[in-house]
Amino acid sequence: MSPICFEFFFQITLSELKKSLFLLDKHIENMFSKACEYAIRATIFIAKESMKGKRSNLTEISKAITSPIAFTAKILQTLVKHKIIFSIKGARGGFEMLPQTINTLSLKHLVVVIDDDYSTTACIIGLNKCSSENPCPLHEQYESIRTDLSKMLEETKIIQLIEKESFKIGNHLF
Amino acid sequence: MSPICFEFFFQITLSELKKSLFLLDKHIENMFSKACEYAIRATIFIAKESMKGKRSNLTEISKAITSPIAFTAKILQTLVKHKIIFSIKGARGGFEMLPQTINTLSLKHLVVVIDDDYSTTACIIGLNKCSSENPCPLHEQYESIRTDLSKMLEETKIIQLIEKESFKIGNHLF
DNA sequence: AATAAATGGGACAAACTTGTCCGATAAAAA
DNA sequence: TTTTTATCGGACAAGTTTGTCCCATTTATT
Ligand code: FES
Ligand code: FES
Numbered sequence: 001m002s003p004i005c006f007e008f009f010f011q012i013t014l015s016e017l018k019k020s021l022f023l024l025d026k027h028i029e030n031m032f033s034k035a036c037e038y039a040i041r042a043t044i045f046i047a048k049e050s051m052k053g054k055r056s057n058l059t060e061i062s063k064a065i066t067s068p069i070a071f072t073a074k075i076l077q078t079l080v081k082h083k084i085i086f087s088i089k090g091a092r093g094g095f096e097m098l099p100q101t102i103n104t105l106s107l108k109h110l111v112v113v114i115d116d117d118y119s120t121t122a123c124i125i126g127l128n129k130c131s132s133e134n135p136c137p138l139h140e141q142y143e144s145i146r147t148d149l150s151k152m153l154e155e156t157k158i159i160q161l162i163e164k165e166s167f168k169i170g171n172h173l174f
Numbered sequence: 175m176s177p178i179c180f181e182f183f184f185q186i187t188l189s190e191l192k193k194s195l196f197l198l199d200k201h202i203e204n205m206f207s208k209a210c211e212y213a214i215r216a217t218i219f220i221a222k223e224s225m226k227g228k229r230s231n232l233t234e235i236s237k238a239i240t241s242p243i244a245f246t247a248k249i250l251q252t253l254v255k256h257k258i259i260f261s262i263k264g265a266r267g268g269f270e271m272l273p274q275t276i277n278t279l280s281l282k283h284l285v286v287v288i289d290d291d292y293s294t295t296a297c298i299i300g301l302n303k304c305s306s307e308n309p310c311p312l313h314e315q316y317e318s319i320r321t322d323l324s325k326m327l328e329e330t331k332i333i334q335l336i337e338k339e340s341f342k343i344g345n346h347l348f
Numbered sequence: 349a350a351t352a353a354a355t356g357g358g359a360c361a362a363a364c365t366t367g368t369c370c371g372a373t374a375a376a377a378a
Numbered sequence: 379t380t381t382t383t384a385t386c387g388g389a390c391a392a393g394t395t396t397g398t399c400c401c402a403t404t405t406a407t408t
Contacts, residue, residue, distance in 0.1 A: 033365075033366090034365075034366065034367095035365080035366080068366080068367055068368080069367095069368095070367065070368050070369075071366065071367050071368080074366095074367090088374095088375085089373075089374045089375065090373090090374045090375025090376060091374090091375060091376040091377065092375080092376060092377090093374085093375070093376090
């Protein structure tokens with residue numbers, strides 16, 4: 001029985017295999033999309049390096065923040081297009097961030113750029129319109145949480161994040 | 175030029191068409207998956223009907239909560255499997271909920287059953303492990319929000335939701 | 349007993365998110 | 379000028395979520 005034949009009889013996706021071997025986490029309720037997570041982590045990294053006068057390149061960045069390199073490239077392209085970071089092409093090229101951007105950019109802006117939108121007014125159980133006038137049964141409990149979250153995203157600037165104590169993501173000490 | 179030919183030259187998905195006509199909302203940061211939204215809405219509906227001694231069937235339910243009927247069927251099957259509701263097959267069949275379940279079931283339980291898991295310990299920017307010992311730069315701002323949300327989901331029971339004032343979802347007045 | 353009305357469950361399809369590949373382009377270094 | 383090292387950008391592939399279809403099964407009604 002050839003390997004090809006073997007493969008034919010046990011056709012299974014990689015994720016199914018991982019799941020059955022318990023190597024894969026079950027679904028987890030995440031606040032952000034993967035793209036957003038990578039964008040935030042990358043932005044923090046680039047900002048820190050920029051403050052030190054260093055330019056970061058794609059390989060460095062994706063290693064430091066442990067993200068898939070080609071997917072990260074796409075995300076950085078989006079950030080460049082929206083002038084959150086700027087890029088230099090060619091040898092010794094890479095990505096940098098202006099001090100002014102570091103000082104003023106909010107988390108919320110980052111999320112809006114990557115996810116195209118961020119709603120602070122959507123009903124938690126998907127009502128057409130969320131309002132205090134016609135609240136769903138969860139509105140009361142949910143409203144203050146949503147407000148806190150929204151405020152946090154708007155008020156937190158990148159500069160605050162890079163001023164924190166050092167911490168590790170993957171192999172890299174920030 | 176036949177319709178077939180027309181279709182060939184302008185091959186476009188329905189969602190692309192809707193997007194370009196602004197009929198489709200952009201991505202919105204939702205708290206729950208669609209499946210969870212439908213599950214919560216359906217559970218509220220079934221609970222209310224059960225309290226009145228009425229049995230609800232699939233058609234009624236999905237009309238009332240404005241959800242796709244076949245997808246809703248799948249979700250209800252899951253709820254039955256986990257004994258959140260129970261079903262009666264055949265003519266005059268449908269779904270019902272026991273008073274005891276209505277009184278004790280929490281939102282969190284519902285979410286766990288539908289999404290397979292619900293994490294209250296995941297790092298907001300995807301660090302391997304979230305902890306106060308090795309916090310990411312967002313940990314401090316995020317922790318209290320996450321705790322509030324988690325507490326809300328655990329403490330809110332279905333009975334509280336159906337005791338609320340009436341409200342509308344789609345065409346149905348709850 | 350036959351029919352109608354309901355849930356159960358499997359296969360499939362569409363849409364979206366996540367991720368890969370490869371060639372074009374640009375700039376520095378040799 | 380050539381080579382090397384980067385980003386840019388489009389096509390494509392994999393994986394997950396959302397949604398559809400169809401038929402089997404079960405029960406009440408006629
Ligand atoms: S109406 Fe549902 S959260 Fe406001
Ligand atoms: S470590 Fe990131 S949220 Fe706790």
